[in-house]
Amino acid sequence: MTVELILKLPHHAWSQVKQAFFRTEKTRILLWGSIGSLVVRAIGMGLRMLAGILLARILGATGYGIYAYAVTWLGFLTIPTIMGLDQVLLRFVAAYKETRGWSALKGVVKFSILLGLAAAGVTTLFSISFVSLFSDSNWDFQATMWITLALLPIVVLGQLRQSALRGLNHPMVAQIPENIVYPGLLLLFAFGASLTMKSPLTVIQIAVANAAAWVGSFLTGTFLLARRMPYPVSASEPSYQKTEWLKMVPPLIFIGGAYHLLSRGDLLVLGIVGTSREVGVYSIVSRGAELMLFIYDAITLAGASLFSSIYVTGDYKELQRFTTLATKTILWISLPIFFILIGIAPWFLGLFGAEFVEGYGVMRLLTTTYFIGSLSGFVITMLYMTGHQRDVAIVMGVMAIVNLALSFLLIPWLGITGAAIASGTTLILLKGTLVIVLYKRVGIISLPFSFKRACGTQQSG
Template identity: 20%
Template sequence: MFSALINRYQSLAPERRQFFVHAALAALFRVFAAGAAFLLSVVAARVLGAEQSGLFFLGLSLAILLGTLCLLGMDNALLRFIGQSHVSGDSTQTNQVFTNAYVAVLPTSTLAAIAVFLSSPWLADSVFNKPEATATLQYFAFAIPFISLFFLNGYALQATRNVIASVCSMQLGVTVLTLPALLYLPHYQTIPLSSSAAVLYVIASAIVVISGLRMWFKVADRKVSFDNLRMPSLWQSAPNLWLISATGQAIPWASVVIVGYFASSEEVAFFSAAQRTSMLISFMLMVVNFVAAPRFSALYNAGEFEQLKRLAQLSTRMMIAFSFPVLALVLIWPDAIMSLFGAEFSQSGQLLVILAIGQTINVMTGSVGFLLTMCGHEKDMKNVTVFAGIFTVTLMLVLTSLWGILGAAVAVSVGVSTQNLLALSKVKQRLGFWPIG
């Protein structure tokens, strides 16, 4: 049987063999990243306790929300344009796109950090009704530029198919550095505070940004290039790509912020832990998207539409096969899974089930978002994400005010499902095939 699998693998086309190798590498390191992120949630909950970990998750969610908004669409732009130039060997365009991205993102994220730092007392007291969160929010303000930049470095490395470096830059690195520091926190602070944990996260994120830049510039022909700061194709696509990315990435973090407005610190911790755990359902989706997104762009740009279809459908089948066993575990033992965060978290098993259902629909529709954005149909995806984002936030405000964190979970699950089903119909309309075929 093993030899038959090897023969089957060797009979595949070189590009498809490379796809499987990169997918396997991405899966391996994404497993580490997802496991580390899950472990970080568990450690934060156990070290800080329900109340302080709620403040930590609130500050972290706000920082990541603003950090992703400050990417200005350059994350998807890097995947699309550097993905194309990497295949064609155009290092000039690669350098220009990377420089343009930094010129846009660095000052924007810095201004956002200053605004959050100055407004933290007002946010903590008037918006979240948690005056004790002031110091935590102020410290997390310093993380905003670093979050934007380590994501930017990661997407650039992803576009050049540098799988390991990209995963380390975007997720794994900051988590791995924060974890041991957080575990050590009780040794020098009798009562661990969320503000101290926030400082540790800021330091870790700064180190990851520096490491990501070193990995990017270690390639000989990469440099900072200010020769073309008016790239029409890049800047024309950026607004649509920004709305897509901002809405898609911001909703999970914005949901925690909205919960923080209506609920107690403990309930913020319960909701955040359940949401982070439900993301394990879509783990394989993130893995496949990670590898497939720049390939979608290259295949579409080369006119290889049949290969594009086969890659999209193969990707969806892989995602479904790997995700359903995780869903089964969540449906059978939700309370036991949530109790890993602490005994008091076991009561939030119902939240995990609701959020997991939304993530399952996300997986079953396939890589619809990247198919549209990487193939030049970013306006369609923008319309879908903006509608779904407004719908989700509105639903969250209504249902959270009525049913608390249970309503928030229902709103997020319905919103994720709505966005992906609408995008699925657009893929069929624009590209002529179903990714779930």
Template identity: 25%
Template structure:
């Protein structure tokens, strides 16, 4: 059996094999981050309860939305441009893109942070009706400035094909530091409160930023003169801002609207169920990180057939992998949620609904990434905007009637809509089908050509 798997692996084309190899290291790093993140979440579920965990997650969700607007859509653009510049060994362009990104995003982030710190008490007391949110939100806003720079470094690492290192920055490293800080508090019998938890998260963000900054400085040691890319980045980043902005809003607006229309306790229940459901798309996130630079390079070389082979083989593996956690959550979902505490069992139906939506996400493969890496950012942005509007409307209607479960239903419908639409568009405009070479592929191709 093992020998057959080895033979199958080595029979892959060079591009797919590189993605698999890169994904292997990324999988280990991302899996470590996932495990650490789950352990931190379980620990906080027991120490803070659903309401306290909801406050921490709500502040993080608000900041995640603001973070995207601070980044101006540049992370995906940087991956694309730096990957091409790295391939051509144009080091001056790499330096120019990075320096311009620092100035643009750093300046915007400071302005946004100052504005929202001023309005934090109003948001907490009037909008979300929970005064305990104010201080954790303020702390998270300050830490956001450091997150902006760590995201820029992370994108550059992907462009340099340092995939697992980038995943280390985005997920694992930060959670590891947060976990260590919380463990020290627990060992010293320091009471773990909501505010102290927010401080632990901030320490993690700051530590990661300085660490990856030093790594990038070591990695990029070229003295080539750099040119100012500020105007180019600002102009070219707008379609990516729409894409990434609506993507993050789509993934965060549910929790924010629950906090607004239902309460922080429901945010806590929903956030745990959502975190568990996202395990379904774990491997999609990993392979997308490895696929990004390959897709940009292959499309630049007009190697469409090679792209088809690569993404279809990757998606076939994702189909098989995605079914396993979906079935597991259907059967053992209540037991899984009980790890956070008895009150979190209430989130079982939320978990089931979100898991179905995320399976549709993984089953359609890297269709959205293909559109972004192949010059169809605006097309991707338009369909993403429609999905976000649909998500907001459904959440507003359903949360008022069904609480957090209503948010799960609205979010699952939106996820299915956007991913099916992106898959059809990738086939129609680029000629790349993410569906594996099975019977359903022929039916899908007929649909995309109508």
């Protein structure tokens, strides 16, 4: 290869990028939305990492395990409580914005918020009562669970607000409350308290700081949504198409619970058959491996509503080109991150404390499975957007059962390694199966590889 040819490579690469991302308005939005999401998530990642290091060092593996277990249950209960309304909002807000259906847009936002708030209130009362009656008598555990579970309405409404902003094509703004405001406030509260308190902070005090941070995040998100809502929406009377919206809800409730069992079932089972120390170590290990999803999450947040907008037009050729662009971008930007995370795993875990370093092999295993799974792009959201949530529900249900069975089988034998094997195996099976389902139902291949095929006809289903 000549020197002249080498010098031309950057220019050629930039020309390819411009051709891919500046081709249409949607691809330009994908580019700038992804860049904005990456910036917000990078800042949020740093803040969350600092907060995690601080909390792990304050509480130790056992105390952090109690805190992480409570937060995991909050996340688990959020999924069925939100009833898939976040996906309803994402799909219909994007569609109504595209067709300028301002009255329906206002109606779906208002309806989702009221229904989500009612469901969250009922679930919160039930879950706190359950903990009071049946949980361990350990006071630190009970109080941490009560404080954390009381946040459920705020977390549900926050996710609904985020979906509405994403549907309005503001993916970067949508992430600011949860990715910058929340971890920033948590870090500030915990660090400030650790400096002013004479005795070491307890897990209950950390739970209170976490609650205060969520309240600040919620108030910020409410303000941002009000500022970004199009003026015609505010001036319109809401119209309600409840039958159409609620058709998505039953399978999405099931999907939400199944997906959380897939993504956090390993940790929940570990809390049942393992120790608080194992939960604490595995929580930090999982957090490290989830850095692999940094690019994947940013592009998914930017691209999901755009996929819905293109799908509404019926242009399946453009839909395939858009999907391939998104998955190729995930692959090539994630690849160097994968090798970096594999290399720095022991050093990274050492930041949280010496007792966490033992999990570096598990972090490498989870990082590998997350990387492979991310190559399918936002296939789950694509199936939601195209109305095939029932297929997702079936696949999710089967994989959730597989994950729980593997977790109960492997964790008593292999500990946190068994949890990682169970989680990774089911994740790859899930994504691979859904790629096939998307192709069969919609005719779109959600992979970063090219195939010679006719694209342009929607499959029945």
